[in-house]
Amino acid sequence: MKLAIATLLVGSAAAFSPAATVSRNSALSMSTATEEKTYAKLPASVTSGVVTGQALVDLLDAAKDQGYAIPGVNIVGTNSINACMEAAAKYGGPIMVTFSKGGGQFIAGKSLPNDADQASIAGTIAGAKHVHEVAKLYGVPVVLHTDHCQKAWLPWIDGLLAASEEHFAKEGVPLFSSHMLDLSEEPLEENISICKSYLEKFAKVGILLEFELGVTGGEEDGVDNTDVDSSRLYTQPEEVFYSYEQLSQVENGAFTCAASFGNVHGVYAPGNVDLQPIILYNSQKYIQEKIGSDSDKPMKFVFHGGSGSSVEDIQYAIGAGVVKMNIDTDTQWAFWDGVRAYEAKYHDYLQGQIGNPEGDDKPNKKYYDPRMSLRAGEESMAA
Numbered sequence: 001m002k003l004a005i006a007t008l009l010v011g012s013a014a015a016f017s018p019a020a021t022v023s024r025n026s027a028l029s030m031s032t033a034t035e036e037k038t039y040a041k042l043p044a045s046v047t048s049g050v051v052t053g054q055a056l057v058d059l060l061d062a063a064k065d066q067g068y069a070i071p072g073v074n075i076v077g078t079n080s081i082n083a084c085m086e087a088a089a090k091y092g093g094p095i096m097v098t099f100s101k102g103g104g105q106f107i108a109g110k111s112l113p114n115d116a117d118q119a120s121i122a123g124t125i126a127g128a129k130h131v132h133e134v135a136k137l138y139g140v141p142v143v144l145h146t147d148h149c150q151k152a153w154l155p156w157i158d159g160l161l162a163a164s165e166e167h168f169a170k171e172g173v174p175l176f177s178s179h180m181l182d183l184s185e186e187p188l189e190e191n192i193s194i195c196k197s198y199l200e201k202f203a204k205v206g207i208l209l210e211f212e213l214g215v216t217g218g219e220e221d222g223v224d225n226t227d228v229d230s231s232r233l234y235t236q237p238e239e240v241f242y243s244y245e246q247l248s249q250v251e252n253g254a255f256t257c258a259a260s261f262g263n264v265h266g267v268y269a270p271g272n273v274d275l276q277p278i279i280l281y282n283s284q285k286y287i288q289e290k291i292g293s294d295s296d297k298p299m300k301f302v303f304h305g306g307s308g309s310s311v312e313d314i315q316y317a318i319g320a321g322v323v324k325m326n327i328d329t330d331t332q333w334a335f336w337d338g339v340r341a342y343e344a345k346y347h348d349y350l351q352g353q354i355g356n357p358e359g360d361d362k363p364n365k366k367y368y369d370p371r372m373s374l375r376a377g378e379e380s381m382a383a
């Protein structure tokens with residue numbers, strides 16, 4: 001994560017001070033807090049709190065122009081949501097808080113039935129409302145995003161869209177900033193046709209669409225693509241152009257593209273992932289020539305499955321117009337590693353309610369209070 005933040009901000013220029021409300025003098029427990037901070041220069045439309053609509057488009061365009069990508073971090077509850085915002089405040093915002101369907105379900109509670117995605121819908125909305133309430137206190141811009149949604153899961157997005165439409169009617173902004181639709185299992189024409197029909201609804205309330213071409217390999221959130229035909233891991237420039245052309249027809253439609261270039265979810269031993277980010281460059285060039293654009297990066301790309309990638313590959317992909325990099329596997333590990341270290345440090349104080357190395361009658365309540373181990377996870381994840 002430390003490495004990723006430094007990498008993501010490559011090429012960013014002038015100072016962005018997240019907000020005066022965040023004290024930089026407080027005793028930060030993380031060694032990384034002393035590292036040099038580099039902040040991206042944000043567009044005037046982007047302020048602290050949830051970023052939606054034109055402000056989000058401005059933010060992503062600025063990232064593309066300045067050559068950095070925003071971390072999109074998967075979360076499973078308020079602990080990981082808050083760790084994201086803490087990281088953004090301490091180490092430089094903005095950040096994208098990303099709900100998977102399973103993560104949303106977990107927020108509602110794993111004991112609940114979810115046969116019609118009702119728990120996933122309610123939990124994702126609850127998590128989004130949490131961010132709406134507290135994001136401003138962190139003083140950072142937060143993008144509220146949802147992750148992979150395959151065709152069978154569209155009722156989940158329908159539920160979230162209804163909540164955004166209701167929110168828009170009252171507040172003039174949607175509840176969510178962006179949704180990913182991953183219809184890469186379907187033929188290209190069907191994939192883009194479904195995306196287009198959703199983008200028409202999204203555009204009316206200022207939600208951005210992220211769509212997927214090709215397939216991200218590996219396994220995540222219950223979707224196993226470990227055995228997929230390897231040719232499908234590499235998107236063709238013609239497919240990117242077709243999608244660009246189709247989705248550009250939607251009035252006020254805003255979109256980003258998750259074009260696979262050998263990406264794989266999860267962490268693997270070196271040599272097992274063959275990234276070809278040149279696919280992104282070739283796609284940009286192809287679109288530019290087709291539409292006669294002045295820009296050499298007409299498409300905004302996002303990077304899935306980046307865990308374990310080399311710094312060079314990540315920087316190269318950012319240079320090709322990647323504006324967001326997903327992070328899940330590494331922050332899952334970071335959260336656990338914080339809990340693990342806490343347990344290791346206080347092991348002898350965590351074996352019973354009473355009795356520790358200081359005496360057989362000493363109470364251990366302050367050590368097993370769940371906030372202690374969870375906070376250790378949050379701090380580790382934020383760092």
Ligand SMILES: [Zn+2]
Nearest residue numbers: 216304305326
């Ligand atoms: Zn992904």
